[in-house]
Every structure is written in structure tokens, then in C-alpha cells.
Amino acid sequence: MIWLLQTESFKLMDVNHPLKSTINFSVAPCLQSLIEARLKAYGALGRRKLCLSGRTGYSSTGKNWGYLWREEMPEGKRREREECTDFMRLMLKKDPDFLFLIIEDRLYGGDDTVKCAELNAFS
Secondary structure (H helix, E strand, O other): OOOOOOHHHHHHOOOOOOOOOOOOOOOOHHHHHHHHHHHHHOOOOOOOEEEEEEOOOOOOHHHOOOHHHHHHOOOOOOOOOHHHHHHHHHHHHHOOOEEEEEEOOOOOOHHHOOOEOOOOEEO
16 A cells, blocks of 8 residues: 555644635636626625526536436437526526526537526526
8 A cells, every 4th residue: 555644743743623615716806896786787795686507517417417317318309408498497486586697618609508688597
């Protein structure tokens, strides 16, 4: 077995406490201003509830929105957006003041896009 640390090093570690987070949430002021200006333009900042959602990911395509549903449909009927828009409709029934920003790995169009003024959805 190959060890990255010598056994003696483990004795010096205090493993009873969690490790300090290395995630840094600080943002450059110019980026924050740009994003706030875009949200104001959408009518969201300070008025609407913002919901961020990622439709796709890289760790497992099985976790992507609509993955199983798409595979069951015939070719030409596998629309990417259905599960995501169904979720947004349910959220809007609960509270019509939601605005949705969907994080995607590419720009979708046609029947696959979630951009929709009726749903307050942007991509």
C-alpha cells in the first residue's frame, strides 16, 4: 500500500474537527454590479424570488432533468425541457413571484429551451 503521509504525521493531526472550507464566495465588485444590473432588467432583484437550477451535469447523465423520460420517447419526441418546465409550473402555482435562471451547458432552442416569459424563465 502507498501512503501519501507518513504514519507519524497522522498522530499530529486533530481529526476531531472538520477541515476548513476552501470555497471562496467573494466576487469582484464589477461582476457583482453586472449581475445585479441584469437581474434588475429581468425585474427580479428585490421583487421576485430567484430560483437557480442546473438542468445538466457532468458527474452522471442519469441525474439530468428528463433523462429517463427522454430515453423512453421515440426519436424526434425527446424534448429536453419538459421535466424542468413542469417543476417551474409547480413552483409558480405555489408562489407566482418566482424568477428562474437555468444554468445549462449549451444554448438550447426550439422545443428544448426553457426560456419562457410566461414562466419567468431565463437561460
